[in-house]
Amino acid sequence: MMREDRKKKRILIKLDNDAHKSKSIQSPDFSVISLKCQAKHYEWGKKGSSSFVGQILKDQGTTIDEDKPYAELWMGTHKSGSSCICGLSPGLDGHSLSDLFIAFPEFIGDMNIFKKYGHHLPFLFKVLSVGKPLSIQVHPDKTLAGQLFSSRPEHYPDPNHKPELSIALTAFSALAYFRPHDQIIGFAKKYKKFGQLLGSELLNGYENSDKPNRQNWLKKCFASLLTKKPENIIATIKDLVNQANVDTGDETLRLFKQIADHYPDDVGTFACFFLNHIQLKPGQAFFIDVNQPHCYLSGDCIEIMACSDNVIRAGLTPKFKDVELLCETMTYKPKRMEKFLLEPIRNNDFTWLYSPPVDEFAIEKIEIPKGKSSGSQFPLHRLHSASLLIVIECESGSINSTALKKSRVYFLPPGLNYSLSGLRGRFLAFRAFIKQ
The missing domain is CATH 2.60.120.10 (Jelly Rolls)
Structure with missing residues (x-):
């Protein structure tokens, strides 16, 4: 018997036994089922009741710690945080949503959906409350995700890709996709210390390259920056923060300083010169495809993604960084904001x-x-x-x-x-x- 069949049999026996004891379950004929969902306490999350996630838990009757970050609420069947049934009956309460789908496959969808996705939801649904910048990151495509899962599952726990959509609940700020080439070059020339950190040889090569080669030069510049000596990174951050304190009307320098206030010695701070700065109002949304760089900065949002927890990181995080892999994974195709903001129908x-x-x-x-x-x-x-x-x-x-x-x-x-x-x-x- 296959492992999945054995698990299904165990769940059905458990459900049948509970039904017999309680005499309350006749069949899984329910139209609405309440769920209990897991919160994640990543260090970048807003704390206590200032967090949208924390407030959700508080509304549900959970006592929250005002000094603890409440970063994410996970809704779905992912193995690291499957939602559980609650408030229905003794026979089903406490079972995971995954258990329900294994016992009753018709609850996942029609036959076409079941054939394609099996007993698990193909998406992971979240609420995020961002108190400080997340890591500079990309999510691998399916091919690379499968390879990473096979070779390094301790860092890449899923064989699946992770495109994702975010919808602002409050004012929401993020970095996403590379800016147009001319904007990046313009920042390197305007902010002399940033340009000096990149180096004149790389900067001149980037500026003078023809259109077909500009992506390669962008890759060289970005990869070179991420591998600069820490003392050079720290010194340049200090210089630019000092410049921001003087030129308070420069919005780009203000953004740089906001990130540097949280990460004063992290090379990821320079990402604001490379990536588009998105500022969303409630209800506005953007889509991030695989292999594209992004970083959430502040605010609360609804987020949904393919069911995966794979993240390749390169800065603004105490977590594992895989700089070389991130640099090799990205496409380096600039994209203007209007191309990835998603208008609802x-x-x-x-x-x-x-x-x-x-x-x-x-x-x-x-x-x-x-x-x-x-x-x-x-x-x-x-x-x-x-x-x-x-x-x-x-x-x-x-x-x-x-x-x-x-x-x-x-x-x-x-x-x-x-x-x-x-x-x-x-x-x-x-x-x-x-x-x-």
Whole structure:
């Protein structure tokens, strides 16, 4: 018997035994299932109740530590943080969502979805609360991810790629994709200390190269910077911070100083001269493809990605850095912000679809203003896949016959009709699902 079959049999026996004891479970015929989801306490997260993640846990009745970072809330079936069933019945409470899909495969989606993805959600759904810059990082494509998982699973724990989509919940700031070549060269000439750190030979070669070779020269400049002597890095950071303190109206220097305040001796601080600076308002979104550099700086967001925890890092982190691999992985293709900001498609008066160019996931935002929420029903789009719903704002209301609560996460089985009703106050939620 295959390992997966044995696991399924054990879960079914456990579910059957619990059902027999409690006499409360007849079949897995549920329309809405509450979930308990794991928080991650990475050091870059906002602390205590200042964190969106911390506030979610507090709303759920969890006591939080005001001195502890609450960086991420994970929703899904990833092995490092699978969501668990709660508040349903003694026979199912405490089982992971993965267990449910193994025992009842029809809950993952229709046959096409099950054949493609098996018993696990192909996406990982998150809330992030960023208190200080994350690492300069890229996520490998599927081929490289498989190789890294086979050779170095202690650093790369998944054989999967990790394209990702972020939707701002509050004002959100990030670095992403390389700036146009002329902008990078312009910064190296404008900020003399930065240009001197790169070196005149590299800078001249980059500036005078023809268009087909500019990506190669960008790679040389970026890779050379990441391997500079620490004493040269620290001295240049100090010089540029001093310049920022004098020229307080320079937005790029202000950004440099904001990063340097957290990492005064880290080469990753210079990434702001190479990567586009994104500033999002709530509801705005951007998509990061594989092999593309990025770094979140501050704010709170909804995030979704292919189900993976693979990260290649090269700065702004105490975690393992793989500088040479990062430099070899990136494409070095500049991209203007309008090319990777993702505009949602308005489905109707209260739903917006965020659909990036990947198969594994999409997100629907459900937003109903305070004056329009009471006394009406709001039908949701019927899906052929499993979906996860996180409620961000809600005074009261229900989905079908299940009461909704602010900061709660729900699993919605596929193929059913769902409708919101009895809403009071502003309603805001995000629903993640597998592409149809």
